[in-house]
Amino acid sequence: MTRSTLSIVCSTALLAAFAAPAAARPDTAAQDNDTADASAQAVKANPFTATEVARFNEPWAMTFLPNGRLLVTEKRGVLKVLTIGGTAQTITGVPAVAYGGQGGFGDVVLHPQYATNGLVYISYAEKGSVSGTAGATVARAKLTLTSSGGSLSNLQVLWRQPKLSGSNHYGHRLAFGPDRKLWITSSERQKFDPAQDLNSPLGKVIRLNDDGTVPTDNPFYSRGGVAATVWSYGHRNLLGIAFDAQSKLWIHEMGPKGGDELNLIERGSNYGWPLVSQGDHYDGTPIPRHSTRPDLNAPEAWWNPVIAPAGFVIYSGTRFPAWNGSGLIGGLASQALVRVRFNGNTAAEAERYPMGKRIREVEQGPNGDVWLLEDGANARLLRLTPI
Numbered sequence: 001m002t003r004s005t006l007s008i009v010c011s012t013a014l015l016a017a018f019a020a021p022a023a024a025r026p027d028t029a030a031q032d033n034d035t036a037d038a039s040a041q042a043v044k045a046n047p048f049t050a051t052e053v054a055r056f057n058e059p060w061a062m063t064f065l066p067n068g069r070l071l072v073t074e075k076r077g078v079l080k081v082l083t084i085g086g087t088a089q090t091i092t093g094v095p096a097v098a099y100g101g102q103g104g105f106g107d108v109v110l111h112p113q114y115a116t117n118g119l120v121y122i123s124y125a126e127k128g129s130v131s132g133t134a135g136a137t138v139a140r141a142k143l144t145l146t147s148s149g150g151s152l153s154n155l156q157v158l159w160r161q162p163k164l165s166g167s168n169h170y171g172h173r174l175a176f177g178p179d180r181k182l183w184i185t186s187s188e189r190q191k192f193d194p195a196q197d198l199n200s201p202l203g204k205v206i207r208l209n210d211d212g213t214v215p216t217d218n219p220f221y222s223r224g225g226v227a228a229t230v231w232s233y234g235h236r237n238l239l240g241i242a243f244d245a246q247s248k249l250w251i252h253e254m255g256p257k258g259g260d261e262l263n264l265i266e267r268g269s270n271y272g273w274p275l276v277s278q279g280d281h282y283d284g285t286p287i288p289r290h291s292t293r294p295d296l297n298a299p300e301a302w303w304n305p306v307i308a309p310a311g312f313v314i315y316s317g318t319r320f321p322a323w324n325g326s327g328l329i330g331g332l333a334s335q336a337l338v339r340v341r342f343n344g345n346t347a348a349e350a351e352r353y354p355m356g357k358r359i360r361e362v363e364q365g366p367n368g369d370v371w372l373l374e375d376g377a378n379a380r381l382l383r384l385t386p387i
Contacts, residue, residue: 046353047320048370048384054082055380059373061107061311062363062381066115069145072373072381073122075104081150082381093141093152098125098134101167106136107174111210118142120152121182123172128163135161136172138184140210158182158212159229161201164189169237178247181215182208183231185238185251192274195234198227203273205238205251205265207231219268234271234296235263240312240329244342250300252309252329255279256287260306261299262327262340262347272296278304300347301340308332310375311361314342317368319386326350330359332375337362337384355382 058075065071070082077097082088097105103125111119119140126137138159141152161170171187188195188203195203198220206229207218220227237254244250249265259279263271276296277287290298311330315323327340327347335358341350358375365371370384 047322048353048386050355050372050382050384053084053371053381053383054088055378056080056088056373057377057379058104058375059360059379059381060105061361062371062373063108063110064363064366065110068366070371070381071108071120073105073108075099077105077124079105079108079122079152081145089149091143091150091152093155094122095124095137095139095155096127098127098167102170103134103167106170106172109174109176111140112176112180118144121158121174122152123170123174123184125167125170125172126160126163130163132165133163134167135163135189136170136186137161138172138174138182140212156212159184159201159206159208161186161189164191166190171238173239173241175241175243176210177243177249180210182210182212183241183249184208185235185241185253187237187239187253188235188273195236195273196270196275198223198230198233199225201226201229203233203235204230205232205235205249231267232265232269232271232297234269234273234275236261236273236277239310242312242314242327244314245316245325248345250312250314250327250342250347252312254308255302255304255306257282257284258304258306260303260309262301262309262329263297263299264345264347266297269297270295272298278302279306300345301349303349307334307336307338308358309338311359311363311373313362313364313370315364315370317364317370319368320370323370328362328370330362330372331355332358332360335359337370337372 060073062072072080079091079094080088106123120143121140123138125134139157141155169187169189171185173185175183184206186201186204194200214228240252252262256279259277276290276293280286309329329338337353339351360375361373363371372382374380
């Protein structure tokens with residue numbers, strides 16, 4: 001295991017001014033305690049024009065189809081397909097979701113061979129048999145588009161978290177890597193200790209084959225069971241996942257009271273939660289810092305005050321040349337688009353662009369424009385084009 005380079009990114013001249021009430025909660029405003037404070041710094045003019053394209057009800061994720069249409073998930077359990085310049089239509093066949101808190105319909109991504117097999121992968125909070133319990137679930141299905149919308153069929157569940165009480169910290173972000181494996185972020189459901197237990201899927205980065213089977217080259221494959229599915233562990237609430245041009249995996253996660261993290265994910269590594277953090281417990285009880293445990297993998301960048309990160313893409317287009325190779329992170333409590341500059345295995349915040357609204361999701365469009373989804377009811381889908 002290698003110890004990552006720690007880069008403190010808060011309180012620099014690059015940070016813009018963002019005011020959030022002390023009681024504001026970054027993920028679900030009424031459900032999570034990850035608060036953010038204002039950081040008063042000089043504000044630069046945004047290098048883009050933001051144009052409203054459509055509106056959605058509590059959107060969570062989006063992905064572009066090969067034909068340029070856009071799939072958008074809504075937390076209450078709705079999948080929509082939008083023709084840019086047209087209207088959004090409903091996709092039927094979405095499974096029932098456990099809606100509430102941070103729970104509901106989550107991510108949607110395409111199979112690497114979507115053009116020939118039509119498979120999409122979705123994540124969602126699923127109710128348990130015991131009242132008040134739920135867990136993240138990942139499934140795949142065949143997407144059929146029609147003139148009135150479309151449908152999901154042949155739904156196959158590939159992976160599940162255990163069903164637990166509470167309605168926060170599901171994670172369930174999805175990505176296909178350059179290895180064509182399915183990567184899943186599994187947050188720790190605010191249960192703390194399971195993040196350190198290889199026999200629990202909570203607080204882990206999970207790696208599977210596209211059919212849900214377990215790759216034999218996973219670091220803990222020989223242990224069998226849940227451990228065989230684990231790529232890394234010791235995580236808290238992972239809400240952004242992206243591969244860079246060198247095939248390195250970067251994931252951001254919400255810290256507790258302070259200490260949001262951006263991590264370079266290394267095979268078999270322990271990222272320390274809840275043993276260490278750059279933040280503290282909500283009641284003010286201190287948590288040992290990463291510097292006290294050099295055997296645990298420290299973040300490449302961290303934020304305190306927090307940005308409440310959600311959504312993540314590593315930009316590879318030509319429309320914004322200065323952003324090429326940069327990470328773009330949505331900020332909930334920070335109400336911003338945060339640009340991160342990478343330098344090999346290190347990272348640091350480069351710029352922060354105020355958006356005036358909580359940003360839930362970030363995506364790169366087919367021509368290199370950047371697309372944002374605001375959070376909450378009547379949320380705008382915004383297209384960013386260079387000035």
